[in-house]
Amino acid sequence: MKALITGATSGIGLDMARYLDTLGIDLILTGRREERLKKIQKELHKKPKIISLDLNKEEDVYKLYDKVKKENIDILINNAGFGLFGDFNETNLDRELEMINVNIKAPHILTKLFLKDFLTKDKGYILNVASSAGFMAGPNLSTYYATKNYLAKLTMAINEELRCQKANVSxxxxxxGPVNTEFNKVAKGKFLVKGVSSEYVAKLAIDKMFKRKMLIIPTLKMKLALFGIRFIPYRLQLIITHHIQLKKNK
Ligand SMILES: NC(=O)c1ccc[n+]([C@@H]2O[C@H](COP(=O)([O-])OP(=O)(O)OC[C@H]3O[C@@H](n4cnc5c(N)ncnc54)[C@H](OP(=O)(O)O)[C@@H]3O)[C@@H](O)[C@H]2O)c1
Structure with missing residues (x-):
């Protein structure tokens, strides 16, 4: 089997690469930081193919697909993404548009292209890395939450279409919820609650992906929180989330 992972230079993506490597799966890893990719290539047993690119650029997304489409990929992991803390009237518009490109546009395009290929051969797995933020609105981290809502809801809708088609593609x-990675450094914030390790999240996510689970929520605490929030009025949800995010903002 062969997997393509975006955002494999750190955090969850890197730990997914490490875990898939231990399972003997061939890898194609991407990210912007070429030096890191080269280091990871040396570290892993199955010497992955590495492709340095910027998913903010639409042409790079299509170039990536063109480079790998003949590789007979079985697993697509849309993991690359980032956030940005701050009130919407103060955050940088260019950075937010970049976020929309990386968190929404790139996984949307790659999901579309690979899904068609996977359906043609009637096999394959797609794993989109959204967030618990995908089920809420997030004052002070608004664009990030909105991008993750898009990805979570898009993925769920496609999952139902595939179920109805009885496709062998999942x-x-x-x-x-919070995972200890480079996310906070990039987003310029910090977690209010203790994050879990990216090794734990990566392994669990891959194992559940192979079991074709639609939603993978790594901790019981977050599962309960996401269940409970359904019964809380929107205004109260916003007040709670805002409070949490303001405490996270440095
Ligand atoms: N950490 C958390 O608490 C948490 C919680 C829920 C969901 N998530 C999601 O998990 C995913 C992985 O994040 P992480 O926590 O592991 O953070 P991370 O350590 O900062 O990793 C982010 C990855 O995305 C890549 N990336 C960012 N911008 C890119 C661009 N323009 N082009 C190509 N690659 C880009 C980075 O690679 P380069 O910098 O080398 O390009 C890096 O490999 C993200 O989608 C994030 O939203 C994280």
Missing amino acids: ISCLCP
């Missing part, structure tokens, strides 16, 4: 959505 699509899953990983929705973690």
Whole structure:
């Protein structure tokens, strides 16, 4: 089997690469930081193919597909993504548009292209890394939450289409709460609650992906929180989430 992982230079993507490597799966890893990709290539047993690119650029997304479409990929993991803390009237518009490109546009395009290929051969797995933020609105991290809502809901809708088609292709959505990665450094914030390790999240996500689970929520605490929030009025949800995000913002 062969897997393509976006955002494999750190955090959850890197740990997914490490875990898939231990399972003997061939890998194609992407990210912008070429030096890191080269280091990871040396570290892994099955010497992955590495492709350095910027998913903010639509042409790079199509170039990636063109480069790998003949590789007979079985697993697509749309993991690359980032956030940005701050009130919407203060955050940088260019950075947010970049976020929309990386968190929404790139996984949308790659899901569309690979899904068609996977359906043609009637096999394959797609794992989209959204977030628990995909089920809420997030004052002070608004664009990030909105992008993750898009990815989570898109993935769930496709999952239902595939179920009705009785396709042998599965699509899953990983929705973690706080995970200890480089996320906070990039987003310029910090977690209010203790994050879980990216090794734990990565292994669980891959195992559940192979079991064709639609929603993968790594901890019981987050499962309960996401269940409970359904019964809370929107205004109260917003007040709670805003409070949490303001405490996270440095
Ligand atoms: N950490 C959390 O608490 C948490 C919780 C829920 C969901 N998530 C999601 O998990 C995913 C992985 O994040 P992480 O927590 O592991 O953070 P991370 O350590 O910062 O990893 C982010 C990855 O995305 C890549 N990336 C970012 N911008 C890119 C671009 N323009 N082009 C190509 N690659 C890009 C980075 O690679 P380069 O910098 O080398 O390009 C890096 O490999 C993200 O989608 C994030 O939203 C994280």
